[in-house]
Amino acid sequence: MKKIDLSDLVCMFAAAILLLMTILSAVGTDRTAYKLWTGILCALFCLIPMLFRHAGVMKLPLAFIVLIEVAIFAHAYGVLLMRYDDIVWYDTVTHTFSTIAVGLCVFYALMAVQIFDRKTRFGPRWIPLLVALIVMTFSIYWEVLELVVDTLTGINMQYSPWDTIRDMVCNSAAALVVTVSARFYLKSHTCEGFIESLELHPSLKRFISRRPKKEEQPVLEDHGSRIPDSMDPSVSEGIAGSTSSATKRIDYDSRK
Amino acid sequence: MNRYSLVILVLAIAMASMSVWRGDWDSLIVPVIGIAVVLAPMIVTGDPNKGYDKHLMAIAVIPLVAFIVLFVANLFLDFEYYYQVSIAIQAFASMAFGMMIAVFLNARTEISLPRRWVVVFALTFACSISVLYTFSTIYWMASTGYPLYNGDFSNTLENDVVNMMLMLPMAVTTFATIVYAVVFNEYLKRVDSLELSRLCPGGEI
Numbered sequence: 001m002k003k004i005d006l007s008d009l010v011c012m013f014a015a016a017i018l019l020l021m022t023i024l025s026a027v028g029t030d031r032t033a034y035k036l037w038t039g040i041l042c043a044l045f046c047l048i049p050m051l052f053r054h055a056g057v058m059k060l061p062l063a064f065i066v067l068i069e070v071a072i073f074a075h076a077y078g079v080l081l082m083r084y085d086d087i088v089w090y091d092t093v094t095h096t097f098s099t100i101a102v103g104l105c106v107f108y109a110l111m112a113v114q115i116f117d118r119k120t121r122f123g124p125r126w127i128p129l130l131v132a133l134i135v136m137t138f139s140i141y142w143e144v145l146e147l148v149v150d151t152l153t154g155i156n157m158q159y160s161p162w163d164t165i166r167d168m169v170c171n172s173a174a175a176l177v178v179t180v181s182a183r184f185y186l187k188s189h190t191c192e193g194f195i196e197s198l199e200l201h202p203s204l205k206r207f208i209s210r211r212p213k214k215e216e217q218p219v220l221e222d223h224g225s226r227i228p229d230s231m232d233p234s235v236s237e238g239i240a241g242s243t244s245s246a247t248k249r250i251d252y253d254s255r256k
Numbered sequence: 257m258n259r260y261s262l263v264i265l266v267l268a269i270a271m272a273s274m275s276v277w278r279g280d281w282d283s284l285i286v287p288v289i290g291i292a293v294v295l296a297p298m299i300v301t302g303d304p305n306k307g308y309d310k311h312l313m314a315i316a317v318i319p320l321v322a323f324i325v326l327f328v329a330n331l332f333l334d335f336e337y338y339y340q341v342s343i344a345i346q347a348f349a350s351m352a353f354g355m356m357i358a359v360f361l362n363a364r365t366e367i368s369l370p371r372r373w374v375v376v377f378a379l380t381f382a383c384s385i386s387v388l389y390t391f392s393t394i395y396w397m398a399s400t401g402y403p404l405y406n407g408d409f410s411n412t413l414e415n416d417v418v419n420m421m422l423m424l425p426m427a428v429t430t431f432a433t434i435v436y437a438v439v440f441n442e443y444l445k446r447v448d449s450l451e452l453s454r455l456c457p458g459g460e461i
Contacts, residue, residue, distance in 0.1 A: 119368070119370045120368060120369065120370055120373055121366065121367065121368040122367055123365065123366035123367055125365070125366070126361065126365065126366070126367050130377070130380075132384075133377070133380035133381060133383075133384055134376075134380050136380070136383065136384045136387060137379065137380040137383040137384065140383050140386065140387065140426045140429075140430060141430060143423065143426060144423065144426055144427050144430045147419060147420070147423045147427060150416055150419070151416060151420075156415065158415075158419050158423075159406045159415070160403075160404060160405055160406045160408065160409060160415060160418075160419070161394060161397060161402070161404045161418055161419055161421075161422040162394075162404045162405045162406070163406065164419060164422055164423065165390070165391070165394045165422070168387060168390060168391075172387070
């Protein structure tokens with residue numbers, strides 16, 4: 001059993017407050033089941049970083065855990081205490097925090113893939129681009145989910161077109177913040193150092209590396225060397241001539 | 257210039273011309289991207305025969321032809337769901353061009369994306385393009401006097417109807433690209449992985 005550390009205390013504190021707020025809301029107000037369930041689920045989500053650490057799945061950095069807790073807590077607080085209805089800019093703040101948290105998750109995941117999946121290489125210059133594209137896609141999925149829930153259940157998650165567009169602008173701005181931060185981070189850091197600090201579970205490493213269990217443990221290595229460029233004269237020869245073409249194919253396969 | 261590149265260029269120019277003719281500026285985005293993507297290997301290498309794998313180029317032709325057919329048919333038949341189908345077709349084209357961009361990056365940068373990542377890249381690219389449609393739609397709604405703000409709505413139903421108008425491009429693209437991603441992933445299994453990592457010389461048709 002691992003010792004309780006500061007990150008665990010942050011998780012437990014956020015979860016406890018949310019549970020307490022949910023109970024008080026259930027007892028003293030006329031909150032709907034949707035709002036109460038939001039409180040309960042968010043409280044459970046607050047515990048996930050702690051559970052991950054104690055189960056040996058991964059150890060997230062404290063700053064990131066605080067960001068996750070703030071994002072989840074702010075959302076649940078807004079739903080339970082009707083802040084989304086009362087404060088015009090509240091939705092803007094929660095969307096921005098949540099998108100930054102999701103963006104960092106994507107960034108960490110891409111770094112892990114870069115390290116463990118030998119068939120895939122993003123390179124430090126292109127990870128930020130992928131982060132931006134994936135985060136934008138997630139933000140679209142979220143808005144579409146809101147639309148579907150509104151249509152199917154009749155509740156009002158999307159207040160108005162203006163609200164939707166403001167969400168999208170916040171998400172885009174937050175995606176930009178993560179993208180720029182990722183670019184600057186990778187200028188002075190390597191992926192290996194950070195991924196090593198996450199202490200990922202071997203099964204998770206194997207899953208990312210897409211190797212069967214029988215094979216050896218994935219090796220922590222950054223596939224940073226440049227691919228032979230098909231436009232380089234040497235490679236162009238390979239494409240043109242049958243003998244060299246085979247060589248090029250072998251080169252490519254050896255990267256796998 | 258290889259034949260597939262030429263066909264895509266001609267179709268993309270035709271699609272762009274139709275969009276300009278109808279004043280449908282959103283539909284201009286995809287053909288412009290298509291022209292840029294097809295010309296990029298030629299410009300970068302200085303070789304007018306450079307293109308992409310024929311399987312990739314072939315699937316990019318399908319949505320362009322489909323859009324032109326739909327556009328012409330709509331002139332005479334005035335389809336009720338023209339806009340929705342048009343968005344789905346443009347999402348198809350965006351994904352096809354997204355895959356080409358991924359191959360271009362594979363060939364010209366340190367990136368190395370296997371098949372599944374090429375598809376993921378294309379999916380995220382198509383979804384990101386749909387955000388541009390949404391921003392354009394809100395501008396159109398604002399300029400034509402639609403209710404936009406929370407206080408403009410008297411009931412949830414009215415709100416849902418107007419929200420649906422705004423969300424249509426993103427919603428259609430979201431569901432369409434998930435289907436396309438599954439199909440493209442299967443389709444690209446036919447393509448040699450080497451072909452997804454290099455630009456192809458012309459004449460490989």
